[in-house]
Amino acid sequence: MGKLAHVSLSTPCEDVFRAVGIIADQQPLPAHLKLYAEQADQVMRQAAAMVDQGEMQQERAHEFQQLLVDCCAFVMCHPIIATNNYLRRFAEGVTFAQARHEIQQFSVFGLQFDVAQAKLVANAPTLEAYQERLKVLLNEKGIPYENGFEGELTGQWSPATIHFTWMQDTARGLGLAFEDLGKIWIAQPGTKRFVETTFNTYASTDQSTATGAAFAIENWAAGALWTPWIAGMRKLNESLEHPVDLGYLTYHEAQEVHHSQATLDELLEDFQTVWFDTERFLCGAETILTEGVQAYYQSQLDTLPEKDNSWPTQACQPRSFDPHALDKLPVPMHHSTGHLI
Numbered sequence: 043m044g045k046l047a048h049v050s051l052s053t054p055c056e057d058v059f060r061a062v063g064i065i066a067d068q069q070p071l072p073a074h075l076k077l078y079a080e081q082a083d084q085v086m087r088q089a090a091a092m093v094d095q096g097e098m099q100q101e102r103a104h105e106f107q108q109l110l111v112d113c114c115a116f117v118m119c120h121p122i123i124a125t126n127n128y129l130r131r132f133a134e135g136v137t138f139a140q141a142r143h144e145i146q147q148f149s150v151f152g153l154q155f156d157v158a159q160a161k162l163v164a165n166a167p168t169l170e171a172y173q174e175r176l177k178v179l180l181n182e183k184g185i186p187y188e189n190g191f192e193g194e195l196t197g198q199w200s201p202a203t204i205h206f207t208w209m210q211d212t213a214r215g216l217g218l219a220f221e222d223l224g225k226i227w228i229a230q231p232g233t234k235r236f237v238e239t240t241f242n243t244y245a246s247t248d249q250s251t252a253t254g255a256a257f258a259i260e261n262w263a264a265g266a267l268w269t270p271w272i273a274g275m276r277k278l279n280e281s282l283e284h285p286v287d288l289g290y291l292t293y294h295e296a297q298e299v300h301h302s303q304a305t306l307d308e309l310l311e312d313f314q315t316v317w318f319d320t321e322r323f324l325c326g327a328e329t330i331l332t333e334g335v336q337a338y339y340q341s342q343l344d345t346l347p348e349k350d351n352s353w354p355t356q357a358c359q360p361r362s363f364d365p366h367a368l369d370k371l372p373v374p375m376h377h378s379t380g381h382l383i
Contacts, residue, residue: 153224215286232341254326
């Protein structure tokens, strides 16, 4: 309790994570938590400013701080994000057949994800949410943003700016045609399970479940997906006479870093709504990571062509700690009255 007693709204999130036991005292900040810790600090500054301006009760701000701790423990420290053995090995180098296997199976998730996004649009709880979700889908289908990765769309559609077009460019370099991509019937068992879990969580009619799944997917993508995939592909390209186009991968790497901050900003907004339920939010996140992402990578390992003994047998390591067993942040008390503040 000693360390926890000194936690305030201004305490850096890395120090908060250490205080509750997510990170050991002498342990450096793990790579999979660096971006999240920075972005969590940013959103906590927003929450603290809202308290100063009378827009949020201090007690609620501390509850939001606890939610960020829970997100760190349950989502960012989920084994498939923290210890993805498959992608770690992929980054060390792959064969042509292994690279082809990855883009083909991921293409199924990628295209089917658009279906889930369409369901998310249809089930939007507000007009604002409907418009924002629709922009994401329209951008995916070929209408660029005017600036960067958010804001207003240009209104100009082109086949050249459809994200699936970029995926086809990558796949073509690996000997795959349109007919070889995206179809649910080419999915391996884990890929199909990933798609089904995405429909059940990310596209859930329960807003808290859907929000949790979206938070998990965006932060998995930002922190654990694109960078090792790109590293492995770049090593492969060094050996190829005609390098594979990596534009699809590099664009999404940059996009997801931005999106992961947006998920925290949105989390602060959602946290203040009447419908937000922390338990269902975390359940949605846990479900899509375990039954979706982890199942996908285990399936990829199990069906990987040309696999030698340098590849792991398990997609990730077991959890290094039980998130349920962590200490909770104390709710501050007013020293003179003993009342909650």
